[in-house]
Amino acid sequence: MLCLSALLRTKKIFSRTERQKEATKVLSSSDEAGLFGGSRSGKTFIIIRSIVLRACKTRSRHLITRFRFNHVKTSIWYDTFPKVMSMCFPELEVAYNKSDWFVQFPNGSEIWFGGIDDKERVEKILGNEYSTIYINETSQVGYEAVLMLQTRLAENSGLDLRFWYDFNPPTKKHWTYIYFVEKKDPVTLKPLGHDVPYLVMNPSDNVVNLPPTYLSRLERLPQKQRDRFLFGKFTLDVDGALWDYESIMAAQTREPKGEKIRTVIAIDPAVTNNENSDETGIIAASAYNDNGFVVEGDYTCKSSTQTWAIRSINAYEKHEADAMVVETNQGGDLVENVLRLNGFEGRIIKVHAKKGKALRAEPVLALYEQGRVTHNEDLQDLESEMMEWVPFNTKDSPNRIDAMVYAITELSNDNQSLSDLLKLSMSEQL
DSSP states (O other), rough: OOOHHHHHHOOOOOOOOOHEEEEHHHHSSEEEEEEESTTTHHHHHHHHHHHHHHHSSSOOEEEEEEHHHHHIIEEEEEEEIIHHHHHHTTTEEEEEETTEEEOOOTTSSSEEEESSSSSSHHHHHHOOOOOOOOOTTTTSSSSHHHHHHTTTTOOOSSSSSSEEEEOOOTTSSSHIIIISSSOOOOOOOOOOOOOOOOEOOOGGGGGGGGGHHHHHHHHHHHHHHHHHTTTTOOOOOOOSSSSSHHHHHHHHHHOOOOOEEEEEEEOOOOOOOOOTOOOOOOOOOEETTTTTTEEEEEBBOOOHHHHHHHHHHHHHTTTTTTEEEEEOOOTTHHHHHHHHHOOOOSOEEOOOOOOOOOHHHHHHHHHHHHTEEEEOOSSSHHHHHHHHOOOTTSSSSHHHHHHHHHHHHHTTTSSSHHHHHHHHHHHHHH
């Protein structure tokens, strides 16, 4: 009663878009439903709002999860969930439990937040039964994990059980396309025999809640990325590209188990600054003592030499790096001189590329295929370039890829077995 009375007193400061109203109907129409489409389209917000409303109806338990627990914390616990509560339920007070990561409502309902990237967390999730299970960014989660979570949708709370998904569409090879669009079982590829409703939601459907320049920024993205994040389309892998969508998704969902031992900032410089100039690739990457690597950040820009030098130095300090790895094919000592003139006093490692870009990239690709490279969030531009660059065919220079390759190659030099692997892989290509 306390929960419902708080809702009745709530001042209306949030108004659903027309597409969010449609989404609400889709979510309530079946025991399973999905929302997918472009970035910042209001999918996550409307699902969390619907879960809060369900929690207020009767004492019940609900789960919000995605692949990595850290991403649940940063994107939902600390961001979207508080926004939903302040905009939609400002007078509803809930208690936050940060030891077990759930919130409790006045009527005793609970919403749990979890990841499926850790055995201990999975066991904690599987120890409960839920009335609602919501997988955020479902494209990062394997179908086997979905089947596992579905076994916990079993709480006898009096609510209709609901299993909800949201995601930005990946490629047509992904199980989400097979399941929602082709309506086939992702394992047997046989027809499902039942409908799983879904709704496509794109940023244009949520314009009233977006910054004025957001859509125009998405419109400037490369075609593959624009199709996914602006138009919410499932895409096809680019023939001839060294990296496909599955390899990028695998890197996104890995998590290093060891300790960080080194970090470098790698620079693939542009020596001109005009409309037709290349970007300066600037990538931060780290090596771990489990023989793995993490691409930490992408600071690539098209700018003056002074600006990219300052960005590189700031990245060096932010990531507590121990060296700058700089390519000297263009400009010779120019890169070092620019860094020094802008106050950089650390170690600079010069790299002179003698082989073509594809040959340089192949050994690092081998590390991806062996599951040794992890991607942090917010690397969309790098990942898009990786999936679209076709050696000897793509016109634009892959500056982000070059910087990433320089960084991981340098970090691998500290590990003899990995260094030998890179040399062997390179020799096999010659």
